[in-house]
Amino acid sequence: YVEKMIELGQTKKGLKRLGALNLSTDYLQATGKYLKGRAYVLRDDITDNDIKAKKLFEKSLQYLRSSTEFDALNLEASCYNQLAQISYYYNDFNKAVEYTDLGIAAHNKKAEKRYLIYSLLMNKVVYCNKLGHYDSAAKILDDLWKQIDKINHTDVIANMHDIQAEIYIKSGMYSKAIKLAERGL
Numbered sequence: 001y002v003e004k005m006i007e008l009g010q011t012k013k014g015l016k017r018l019g020a021l022n023l024s025t026d027y028l029q030a031t032g033k034y035l036k037g038r039a040y041v042l043r044d045d046i047t048d049n050d051i052k053a054k055k056l057f058e059k060s061l062q063y064l065r066s067s068t069e070f071d072a073l074n075l076e077a078s079c080y081n082q083l084a085q086i087s088y089y090y091n092d093f094n095k096a097v098e099y100t101d102l103g104i105a106a107h108n109k110k111a112e113k114r115y116l117i118y119s120l121l122m123n124k125v126v127y128c129n130k131l132g133h134y135d136s137a138a139k140i141l142d143d144l145w146k147q148i149d150k151i152n153h154t155d156v157i158a159n160m161h162d163i164q165a166e167i168y169i170k171s172g173m174y175s176k177a178i179k180l181a182e183r184g185l
Contacts, residue, residue, distance in 0.1 A: 003035055011039040027071075030063035034075050037082060050086050057082050074113040076106040081120055088127060096127040118144065118156045125163055138167065158184060 002021070005014035015036065023032045037056035040049040057079040064076050080103030087095040103120045121140055128137035144151070144160055151157055161184025168177035 003038070006035055006039045006042065009042065011043045015039050025069065026063045026067035027069040027075075030060045030067060030075055031073065033057070033060035033063060034079055034082075037079075041082065041086075050089065054083060054086050057086075070111070071106075071108060072111050074106075074108055074111045074116050077103040077108070077116050077120065078113065079103075080106060081116065081123065084120075084123060084127070088123075088130075093127050093130045097124060097131070100124045100127060115151070115153045115156075118147075118151045118153055122156045122159050126159065129163060129166075134167075137163070141167075160184075 002014050002017050005011075005017065018032055018035055018039075021028075021032070023029050033056045037053040037060065040053035040056065043049055060075060060079050064071065064079075080099045084096040084099035084103065087093070087099060100120055100123055104117065104124070107117045107120065109117075121144055125137045125140050125144070128134075128140070141160065141163060144156075145164075148157065148160070151160075161180055165177040165181045165184070168174070168180060
């Protein structure tokens with residue numbers, strides 16, 4: 001419930017509810033730190049929110065390492081995904097790829113947020129593209145296109161169309177780019 005509040009932009013209410021909870025285990029502490037980090041990422045009224053969020057995601061990972069519970073929420077992969085996105089915003093694309101690879105390795109198909117793997121892979125395409133690693137980006141993107149029927153995440157699908165259209169434009173395939181962009185819309 002708290003996660004939904006935060007994701008829907010009710011960060012202050014979500015943080016208040018989160019503060020009232022008894023987070024007695026390492027896994028619950030990890031969950032709390034992750035949710036607080038997400039709130040910082042989503043809030044506009046906090047200065048240095050990315051730095052604070054980064055520290056919270058790192059703290060969440062520390063609690064996860066101490067926890068003996070199954071990572072039912074894919075928190076580890078989620079933390080690495082958030083750290084990668086923060087690195088991306090600071091133009092540290094190599095670190096973004098590194099965190100994304102850690103997130104991909106940590107992702108558990110049997111846990112919740114199974115869709116997260118597609119976000120991680122699509123983000124890796126974006127980061128590799130920024131680094132000029134076009135072959136790596138194209139290979140991952142090709143693999144994603146083969147799985148498009150399994151991807152139930154609008155942002156991932158929109159990004160797939162966007163990046164593929166960009167590749168077509170760079171290759172001079174303008175009519176293909178236009179058709180793909182229209183299909184993406």
